[in-house]
Amino acid sequence: LNIISLSALSLAIGMVVDDSIVVLENISTHIERGSNPRQSAIFATKEVMTSVIASCLTMLSVFIPLTMISGLSGVLFKQLGWIVAIIMVMSATAALTLIPMMSSKLLKLDQKKGKLYTLFFTPVEKALSALNNGYARLLSWAVHHRKSVIGIVVALFAGVVIFLAPAIKSEFFPSMDNARLSVTAELPVGTRQGITREVALRINDELYDKYPEIKYVTYTLGQAADDNIIGNMSDNGAHIISYTISLVGKEERDRGQTEIAELVRQDLATYAELADYEVSAGLMGVGGEASVDIEIYGFDFNVTDRIAADVAGHLQESPYCSQVTVSRGDYIPEIQVDFDREKLALHGLNVTTAAGYLRNSVNGSVASYYREDGEEYDIRVRLAPEYRETIESIENITVYDAFGKGVRIRDLGTVVEEMTPPTIERKNRERVITVTGIVSQDAALSDLVGDVQQFMPQIEMPQNVTWQIAGSFEDQQDTFSDIATLLVLIIILIYIVMASQFESMVDPFVIMLALPFAFIGVVLGLSITGTPLGLMGMIGILIIVGVVAKNGIVLIDYIRLCREKGMGIINAVVTAGKSRLRPVLMTTLTTVLGMLPMALGNGEGAEMWNAMGITVAWGVSIGTLVTLVLVPVIYCIFAGRGVKRQRRENAKMEVLEILATD
8 A cells, every 4th residue: 555556546536436427317317207216227227338338448448558557657557557447347346236226225206305405406406407408409509510519629629739738848757845855065075074074064054044944954974984885875975965854744834845955055055165066855766856867978088078068057057957967076086006017027026916915005905803792893904094195105115026025116117196087987888977957946847858959959069979868858758658659559449449339430439539629628727737747647648538438438328329219310419418418527527526636735745646636637627528519519420421321322222122123
């Protein structure tokens, strides 16, 4: 049980009652017409059984493929897919078995209404009756003015896509406020640890004084010991300070962690002692601050360092970037010994032997062990600091040959001091340096990526140097591509399910034609709320496809039922629309109301689900309104053509029969 599974339950709450609503509403309608409750339960359930089963299979077509996504998205949404899929199966089962049984026992036609019932429900019934009649008039007008309806909807869709969709920003994953900051401050290389400690205390005191939101601050500094594996996994040294800042809960403060991180960056910029600093809001990876990594590939350190500095300068000038870091840190001084193989041979030595003497003199070797109270400590023997920390002292280190004769290092080679990079990173077997830009508080990932794509082509690159955008943007592109493929697969599966249930290739196609217009609501919702489209929003779009298709199934199935009873096309469409309006609106409202806590939540971790809630709530609302008008109109167009084609075929058959009799 975790946040994903709990959110899956929250997501399913709105949809779990949809099938029961359709069945119960149809049973109630039959009872109100005077039928026996038992007979009503049987016949009403039989009428909508096809649509309930098709709706359930449609939602399974949406959520089961979510369990097959690979990578990070698969880890996040496998539980979501399975939980909602199982819940939908149980919902359909209960709607077709438990609801009819309970309705036959508990429901009855009660002509006498109490005063309390009359007081509260009479206005509601009048409003619903007015809504039904108004919708019937609208639908009657729409099916008689099909070209006008199609033109209006297409124009609305085109306007939204052309004018609003390009303005929607995009991101990979929303940044979540988990009340934690990480700060790394670096003084110039070679700074004594005492000076570093003084600066660390000053920063610590200023943090407590300026930010009442801080719960506690911990920091470390200094060089990690050789046996400290965890400490050596991160940058450390006498000049590096690492802070971990814990904030009070989100509901206890007015400022978000991203805003506080921006202010901390401004404070650290005033410290002249700091050579570099980095502030990270939240945890690393999913839920942390969005970043754009620009990877520069090249063998020559000087060339790639120059290009990386140029890129970092452009990023610092960008209004969408709050912090810039370069993966290759400041070069550090290093004493290098270049042995002369001829001189080594004259003294009967080789590189391995000479290097071993030098290493033991500088780093030391374990000569023995000290044991106390069950603990064992290494006794390491090496030269005193004054005999191993300068070029002159290194040159005077003695190496002994096989005969015990001592030879100084300066007689075996050259000792020089060089500046070397602290790390050499490689990717795809090439040297790489990465410039990382953190997306600022009021910007989205797409803003900074667009800025990078504008200035990078202007930077002069040698032929043997290449670059690419990585980081969150690379993850976003891979994930969006997978979800787009999944969307196509889901639409195909939904079509197959509906074709098998309706035993028709045309009726499912009518519903499929209405699906793109549901994205009008998605674009409107994201534009009005200013929410970027990210991974959670894309998952919301998949859900919208299933819900809108399910509403279309309920409508088309009843239209087919009315036509089987002998009604004409237009009469069947208007009658079915009026009859199915309430269950469609009720199922839509339950889904939307179930999404509202996700869309409006502001607690810790709520940012993860806000985009999905907004996308589904707006998409389903607008998509249902469009479906209620557009699906009947499209059905009339296709059904009318089918009737005309059937009449022509019948006329031909009659002519052939007349000719045959003559």
